Amino acid sequence: MKAAKGNGTSRANTTHTKPPRARRYKIGQQEIVMGDCLRALKRVPAESVDVVVTSPPYNIGLSYRSYPDRREEEDYLDWMLEVAQQLQRILKDDGSFFLNISGSSAQPWLPFELAVRLRDLFVLQNHISWVKSISVGEDSFGHFKPMNSQRFLHRGHEHVFHFTLHGDVRLDRLRAGVPYKDKSNIARRGHRQDRRCRGDTWFIPYETVRGRAEKFDHPGTFPVALPEQCILLHGREGARVLDPFMGTGTTLLAAQRLGCYGLGMELDPEYVAIARARLKDDLAS
Template sequence: MKARAGAKPAPPARAQRYKVGQQQIIRGDCLRALRRMEAESVDVIITSPPYNIGLSYRSYPDRKEEDEYLDWMLEVAHGLRRVLRADGSFFLNISGSSAQPWLPFELAVRLRDLFVLQNHISWVKSISVGEDSFGHFKPMNSQRFLHRGHEHLFHFTLHGDVTLDRLSAGVPYKDKSNIARRGHVQDRRCRGDAWFIPYETVRDRKQKFDHPGTFPVALPEQCLLLHGQEDAQVLDPFMGTGTTLLAAQRLGCFGVGIEIDPEYVAIARQRLREDLDAAEA
């Protein structure tokens, strides 16, 4: 029997585990699952937790009191720090809203005692250049606020000294004369800290797997390329519909995704299987 809309189903007494290729999915509460993971076993964490701005998740009430939400996220972060290796990267995608613009920064400040903010990346979802525009535009009916065209991607590390593969995550030079003139060995430069990664255009929520907070697979792919470790052990404690694991699979990494909602778990398993089948075809 399906849960009533907006109701939070009780998590299973025992976490359920699924394996698709090199990717492992744990259906259960992330705090419980993190406690069972081996310490210092993860190279890269990429995740987008609930934003606490009233999004309509199936199995999670996205409207806690702010201090309650921040305390909960801090508890999750303690678990993530325990499993992250000394040279690991933690990429946290989060956004506020026009009514709650401080929330991402409040969370980042709370995490200051656990991590170093090595890079702050702006994920640009839509942008206007001159009289042209690019990316997915979501209208906002307001006389006070601007359209929100970006989200935050905080890159945390334990000590702020993690070496990155900036060129693998980079872009070709626009002016090719810069290659020889500046002594570069290849036609690649750092992408910088503003990443334009638009969504594919969709017409309804079914095309986003009925999930209110998905991100394009190119976003976790760029994170993995930037960290630059082959065969990395990847973790997403708020897996959703499996986009981080999909990126890990395509780049030959080993992923673990944790998700409490059974329907999102089913979608993630299907996406991973279909992607494996397409790669083998």
């Protein structure tokens, strides 16, 4: 999940050494499992999850605390396929799996290689472009992270692949929608409310930060608004939400604010501690 991306959404959820024994924490309607996600997923009942929103490691060399983010590509894809097989098993028949992932300028194919691997398990119902920064005319919006390169353009977007089991899940497009710019469209086109579909390009900027400490010392976080939009789009009240790469708890924070039940999995104890504190602070506010 990417606030935190995985945003806290962690991509720090497995290791080559023997994983520690899982520990569980409950904060309100949110539950956290500290341990290896593959082991934890095998304990989740089949067909019990409405929405998965997650941002796994990108395998592009990010500096996670407990995960080596530079595996051989085939090893990485095989591991992600194992995770996806468990997600297919536990997802309800009308469930949604939102996978946030990005490549790098040097590895642009990796997200698509993963999406193709998942083709035997899921249907790609929607492909959403998450725009983090954009220039319109001579103005710019969003958090811009400079890149020193004579070859590549600044990367201002990431992918959100919306997978379902059969490709026929009905969504609440208006709940996740936006008001009409031209209000005459409401009556002229017979719409019942001042909302329209947001489309498949979502501009959700990061909050500007000046150092890793402001991102909970996590290298890959996403804004709370990203999992919120995914949960709203799926459109089930009191949904059961899962993030197997929880990081610093952003997906669970979104679930909590929307009155949903959340389950997050994370290997790193410091990220788990941050997630617990964020959820407790949010409940108290």
